[in-house]
Amino acid sequence: MSVNVLVDSEDRELLLQLLGKGREIAEKAGGEVCALLMGSGISGADELFRYGADKVYVVDDPKLEHFSLEPYRASALEAVEKASPGYILVGATKRGKELAARVAAALDTGCMTECVGLELDDEGRLRAERLTYGGSTISTQVSKKVPHIVTVPARVFEKIEDFPGSGEIVVLDVELPDAKVEILERREKSRGDWGLEEAPVIVSAGRGFKEQGDLRLLEELAGVLGAKMGCTRPIAADLGWMEEWIGISGRKVAPKLYVACGISGTIQHAAGIRDSQIIVSINNSETANIHEMSDFSLVGDIYTVLPALTKALKEKVG
Numbered sequence: 001m002s003v004n005v006l007v008d009s010e011d012r013e014l015l016l017q018l019l020g021k022g023r024e025i026a027e028k029a030g031g032e033v034c035a036l037l038m039g040s041g042i043s044g045a046d047e048l049f050r051y052g053a054d055k056v057y058v059v060d061d062p063k064l065e066h067f068s069l070e071p072y073r074a075s076a077l078e079a080v081e082k083a084s085p086g087y088i089l090v091g092a093t094k095r096g097k098e099l100a101a102r103v104a105a106a107l108d109t110g111c112m113t114e115c116v117g118l119e120l121d122d123e124g125r126l127r128a129e130r131l132t133y134g135g136s137t138i139s140t141q142v143s144k145k146v147p148h149i150v151t152v153p154a155r156v157f158e159k160i161e162d163f164p165g166s167g168e169i170v171v172l173d174v175e176l177p178d179a180k181v182e183i184l185e186r187r188e189k190s191r192g193d194w195g196l197e198e199a200p201v202i203v204s205a206g207r208g209f210k211e212q213g214d215l216r217l218l219e220e221l222a223g224v225l226g227a228k229m230g231c232t233r234p235i236a237a238d239l240g241w242m243e244e245w246i247g248i249s250g251r252k253v254a255p256k257l258y259v260a261c262g263i264s265g266t267i268q269h270a271a272g273i274r275d276s277q278i279i280v281s282i283n284n285s286e287t288a289n290i291h292e293m294s295d296f297s298l299v300g301d302i303y304t305v306l307p308a309l310t311k312a313l314k315e316k317v318g
């Protein structure tokens with residue numbers, strides 16, 4: 001059985017994290033770690049050796065400037081052919097999830113998605129942990145067919161810094177099919193166009209807010225940070241102060257920064273924010289669950305913290 005590991009993600013940080021896990025798997029299985037870079041005008045392939053790659057496959061073609069399924073799938077399948085991996089780790093981004101599933105279908109194998117734990121079992125199969133029921137339970141699944149394909153969200157695994165390795169860059173010359181969808185126009189979104197799912201910064205309200213009018217404190221903070229406003233379900237569904245909420249029954253978000261204000265951090269809400277890169281919580285209770293999943297916790301009253309924070313940020317921005 002092939003024991004090489006192939007990793008792919010267009011998100012550089014996530015790719016590095018996957019290389020870290022890929023290294024661990026490859027060392028146990030006795031194979032190589034291969035990274036895949038697809039795009040147009042690719043750079044930085046050689047940097048990946050410092051993060052654990054033995055080989056980097058590059059497909060650089062104008063047809064790959066933007067994601068479209070057919071050319072990307074053809075590129076990925078060519079890399080699979082060349083790297084002959086037993087394990088394929090793909091970043092669980094929107095693009096990664098679509099691509100992983102299509103590649104799995106083309107190879108007639110399975111695909112375990114959104115894995116938050118990965119180990120090799122005694123037979124060299126991938127055993128994955130996946131969150132179920134909104135993150136309240138973890139199910140363990142085993143992939144039975146080779147290559148074992150999984151998608152992994154950001155920040156599940158750690159990247160290796162300064163791996164003392166060097167390796168080979170292999171440029172693949174792939175006959176790429178045209179995309180079946182023609183893109184007629186592309187427009188950059190203005191900040192106001194961002195939906196919650198795409199917003200890089202979200203400030204969010206929970207039941208710590210006593211009156212609808214108090215949400216202006218959040219609006220002011222959102223204004224300074226260029227953030228979108230979100231909330232918990234009671235704020236939207238019960239009180240009707242906002243239209244949509246974040247969580248298992250609402251929107252699932254993945255901003256760079258999520259500021260939770262007066263939110264307790266129940267599993268139903270946590271399920272919608274766990275892909276955020278940095279979570280900051282402001283809560284007057286030291287024991288609120290939200291602190292456990294926060295990178296920065298502020299124990300304090302939103303009615304004093306929010307105006308102070310907004311003022312300080314305004315002064316900093318000038």
Ligand SMILES: Cc1cc2nc3c(=O)[nH]c(=O)nc-3n(C[C@H](O)[C@H](O)[C@H](O)COP(=O)(O)OP(=O)(O)OC[C@H]3O[C@@H](n4cnc5c(N)ncnc54)[C@H](O)[C@@H]3O)c2cc1C
Binds near residue numbers: 233249282303
């Ligand atoms: C089937 C189902 C699906 C659900 N789906 C979702 C979902 O998708 N999303 C979701 O959010 N909820 C969902 N819920 C509801 C969920 O169970 C919780 O009720 C909800 O998340 C709690 O919202 P909250 O944190 O705003 O309120 P609370 O749990 O009441 O927390 C309020 C927090 O504010 C703090 N606080 C109070 N005053 C202040 C102050 N002055 N300053 C600072 N902090 C203060 C408190 O310490 C507390 O931690 C769902 C429930 C069910 C049954």
